[in-house]
Amino acid sequence: MKKWQKEYSTKGYTRINLDQVDSLRNTKERLQRELQKFCSNKKVRIDNLHLYFLDQDIEEVCWKLCQFFWKMKFCKKIIKDNIDIFEKFIGPDIYYQTQPFLRISRPNNKSDNIGFHRDTMYGQSPYEVSVHVPLSSLDKNSCLKFLPGSHLLSDSHFEVAEKGSNASKKGSRKHEMGFPYDPKVIKETPDLQPVPLKFGQAVVFPPSTLHGQKINTGSKTRMSFDFRIISKYAPVKFRQDITSRGYSLLSKSAITEVADNFLKINQQQ
Numbered sequence: 281m282k283k284w285q286k287e288y289s290t291k292g293y294t295r296i297n298l299d300q301v302d303s304l305r306n307t308k309e310r311l312q313r314e315l316q317k318f319c320s321n322k323k324v325r326i327d328n329l330h331l332y333f334l335d336q337d338i339e340e341v342c343w344k345l346c347q348f349f350w351k352m353k354f355c356k357k358i359i360k361d362n363i364d365i366f367e368k369f370i371g372p373d374i375y376y377q378t379q380p381f382l383r384i385s386r387p388n389n390k391s392d393n394i395g396f397h398r399d400t401m402y403g404q405s406p407y408e409v410s411v412h413v414p415l416s417s418l419d420k421n422s423c424l425k426f427l428p429g430s431h432l433l434s435d436s437h438f439e440v441a442e443k444g445s446n447a448s449k450k451g452s453r454k455h456e457m458g459f460p461y462d463p464k465v466i467k468e469t470p471d472l473q474p475v476p477l478k479f480g481q482a483v484v485f486p487p488s489t490l491h492g493q494k495i496n497t498g499s500k501t502r503m504s505f506d507f508r509i510i511s512k513y514a515p516v517k518f519r520q521d522i523t524s525r526g527y528s529l530l531s532k533s534a535i536t537e538v539a540d541n542f543l544k545i546n547q548q549q
């Protein structure tokens with residue numbers, strides 16, 4: 281565990297093994313069943329969906345899956361089941377992103393990716409922690425890349441690439457699915473390292489780490505979700521709306537619980 285925290289601090293990302301994978305496996309199976317319902321074909325899988333859906337249908341498929349993923353609160357369950365790991369990073373008073381992103385990246389399809397970026401360039405606080413979890417194993421061609429040491433570099437260090445054509449409209453469903461309306465894409469460099477993952481592994485990183493993918497050059501579709509968690513005591517203003525920008529309480533320490541109750545009781549007098 282200490283190795284993970286050291287890597288997080290020094291390298292800017294760390295690969296973790298989830299303690300409990302039952303809820304992750306269940307999430308994968310339920311999403312797969314939804315996909316099978318959409319195309320009435322039991323052969324469709326998370327990682328071969330590119331063989332069964334047309335280009336023009338993929339946004340609709342992804343939107344339906346996202347809504348299902350949010351409605352079922354799969355991500356919350358997975359974080360709760362693995363709370364011991366996340367507590368080690370941010371302490372016991374945890375808020376989580378209410379609507380985390382579920383992403384699909386088909387092989388050789390540039391429009392499915394948002395390119396290399398730092399989440400801090402999109403307004404994330406450096407006090408947030410990002411977690412990327414794939415729903416099937418990813419090899420070096422299908423996984424995301426991360427730049428070691430980039431978490432502590434100034435924004436001026438990075439060269440912005442030409443604006444991609446992948447922008448979403450503000451407030452559109454594509455925007456709600458994690459495609460920025462004003463993309464700030466950084467040029468790819470040879471130092472970016474692929475981080476292959478087995479099912480049950482995840483990458484934990486601060487939002488300032490340069491990460492992403494230009495194109496999935498593997499042979500399988502990558503389906504993954506990413507979520508942000510943050511300490512209740514981080515110096516940020518929490519939004520409570522039910523969107524990807526909003527946060528919900530996941531867990532409270534005994535100290536916070538007692539303090540909150542004490543204050544509530546005394547306010548009533």
Ligand SMILES: [Fe+2]
Pocket residue numbers: 397398399491
């Ligand atoms: Fe990101």
